[in-house]
Amino acid sequence: SFFSSTRDMMKWIEANRLANNPNPTKLQVAMSTTHRPVKRIGTHTWSALGWHIYAAPGDPPHCVWINGATGGGCGFMGFLPGSKKSFVILCNTSNAGAVDESARKLITLLDPGDNR
Numbered sequence: 001s002f003f004s005s006t007r008d009m010m011k012w013i014e015a016n017r018l019a020n021n022p023n024p025t026k027l028q029v030a031m032s033t034t035h036r037p038v039k040r041i042g043t044h045t046w047s048a049l050g051w052h053i054y055a056a057p058g059d060p061p062h063c064v065w066i067n068g069a070t071g072g073g074c075g076f077m078g079f080l081p082g083s084k085k086s087f088v089i090l091c092n093t094s095n096a097g098a099v100d101e102s103a104r105k106l107i108t109l110l111d112p113g114d115n116r
Contacts, residue, residue, distance in 0.1 A: 009077055009088040017065070017079035017086045035064050035081070063107055069096045076103040085110045 008052030018030035023089040037046035037053045044062075046053040054063040056104035087106055091099050 006090055008074075009090075010086070012078045013079055013086045017081070017084075032045050035061065037061070037091065047087050060068060061112075065103070067100060067103070069094060075098050076100060078103065078107070080107070080111055083111070 001114065008077065016031055016035070019028040019085045021028065024032065034049040035051055035053070037048055037055070040051075041047050044053065044054055044056050048064070049068070050066050051066055053061045054065070055061045061081050063078050063080055065076060067076040067095065072090050072094055073090070074094060075090045076086040076099050077086075087103075089099055089103055089106070093099070
């Protein structure tokens with residue numbers, strides 16, 4: 001079994017957010033490689049290596065995130081590159097759509113200048 005807490009997940013997402021700093025360590029270089037868009041999967045959505053990227057074509061990434069669900073629970077975690085903002089949402093429901101919608105609303109609150 002695998003067990004993790006919100007605190008553990010915040011450490012992971014913060015490490016990923018900090019991987020894009022101007023003077024990265026070797027580990028941060030490797031982590032930031034996973035944040036590069038690989039394949040477009042929607043108008044503003046790209047697939048990366050284990051992550052999803054939200055960005056308008058030609059724009060830098062607006063949000064890097066991952067979501068998922070298991071029987072009876074789901075979650076969403078992400079960060080806004082170039083900012084000090086990252087977040088984790090965990091929920092004891094299998095309604096991943098509701099959690100994804102909550103995450104979109106949270107992103108809008110974290111970056112009210114974004115109107116996508």
